[in-house]
Amino acid sequence: MRLTLALLSSLVALTFSTASLAQAYPTKPVRVVAPYAPAGNVDIIARIINKRLETELGQPVLTENLPGGNGVIGTQAVQRSDPDGYRLLVSSSAHVITPVFQKAVPYDPVKDFVAISQITAMPMVLMVDANLPVKTHQDLVAWAKKQGGPIDYGTLRGSAGHFAAELWREATGVQVKQIPYKSGTAIAMDVAGGRVPISFDAVAASMVHLRSGKVRVLAITGPVRSPLLPDVPTFAELGFPGVDAQTWHGYWAPKGTPQAVIDRLGAAMVKVSQMPEVREAIHQVGGNVIGSGPKAFQDFNAAEAEKWASRAKRFNIQSD
Template sequence: MQKIRRRLAMALCALAGCLVGGSALPQAAYPAKPVKLVVPYPPGGPTDIVARVIAQRLQTQTGQPFVIENLPGAGGNTGAAAVARAAPDGYTLLVATTAHAINPSLFKNLSYQFGRDFAPISQLTSGPLVVVVNPALPAKNMAELIALAKSKPGELNFASSGNGQSTHLAGELFNATAGTKIRHVPYKGSAPALTDTMGGQTQLMFDTMLSAMPHVKGGKLRALAVTSAQRSPAAPDLPTVAETVPGFEAIAWNGLLAPANTPREIIAKLSAELRTAMEQPEVRERFEAQGFAAAWNTPDAFAGFIQAEIDKWAKVVQVSGATIE
């Protein structure tokens, strides 16, 4: 009996040692079940399209479904708040946009903190907006637009897809850097904003290439410039705003984030899978067709990018005086 007790004690000690050393029963590989990608905007928009391209590719690579859930509302805050409250297990992720870097300084009462409540995984896309005007406007380029706006301070209007969106703050950044006073008119989405710009109720808009360029090709809008630092491969003949207003840059981006405290090994796994996904020619081609470029980066690099965006747009919000309760 004493020998049995000694052997049992030795076995228990060995088991305890395994548990302490982390070599107990093997953990299930991630992902072991469907992963939910929360898109905080309605179906069919640029962010939704990017998310579905990525979801399809990640499902192919991992063998697990990546399911899109659209949770629109409050300028992207409804979906972001839901992910911030989700379990940090890698099975609920947020497809974030430029607006999420703008919102911390624009909204007074957010239920989450963008810089604290999320773990960055990777940027997904980066792309310019395009400055489009009603064809009746007597401005054929950015220099002429600036001259016209300065000759009629407060008389020109620019439409946006909503308060706090990149289409809004890009216009405010333009006012600040070009010294113009073009008034902002917010809409509930890009489609009605473009409709009124084409109809002449507003004179211009800073919009995504995906939404605006079909109307440019149809002759209902005139494109003046793109807002990136370099010309866009999707419209190489269009100059940049910076060619007229040095230093101006406003890009639209998407990125993938997990709730804070998600295990680092899950973040690393997702980052690696995204890198593989965005190296695929078909993924790059689908992004480029919408005026976006694939933009993978490491979690640490993406965290730095997000903070720089938060700081940049906070200054624009302060100068514009914009605020939302």
């Protein structure tokens, strides 16, 4: 009887402690690590969300850029942080892609983190040099097959764009050769400058050059057309549903972070992602708002890690 009462007392105390933690958190500023340089898509999404999170959480939410190692340096810094909810990670689909093609990544993107919320899904576009003699996707495929060898495409190694190009090659039978880059900005500039004929990149990367008339966008991945490019068909519409690579963005906490904290953060992020000004800001950088909660994002995260691992093996995509 005494043991039973002691156990009940402990359970009641734990319940009140968890509830109190959820109500109290946060009591100081929250830092969010973006493991890439300022002004990239991850940084932009972080600043859109973090600004509004401050109102929901009642504390400053600070963006901390820790670039390097294809995102590994900043991500590992969060993994090694105290699991108390005061240092979080914001990243892209690279969070689950990098460990499947890059050697010796010192963490598991699923097991070593707790998913909080998926914020966006961002389709990739097939962008071509406007001087190519093509106006449609069908034109491009026909032109490429007449070249007598592989056509060059620019991409970041192991990126969603890299996978999109391989899926496109597989679906269309066009032979391609990867020209690896270290900067997405440089890729778009080289397509616009005629130094590389095609690329798969995020919508936002193409917009400046599209408006200048230096590139054309012939197709887009994802299930729906982009609000920024309403006249550009999806690959599914064109008969190639397998060309489905997208990038996406989300938030994670270190493994061991209390569930009450995860739930508090998840609820705040879901609310923020539905704000009209947030939705508009994300649409302007080529994204579609998702705004999922912790359980849905955890399941998605695990499924994406498995999918990209399978594709990396299928296409033999490895780091140098």
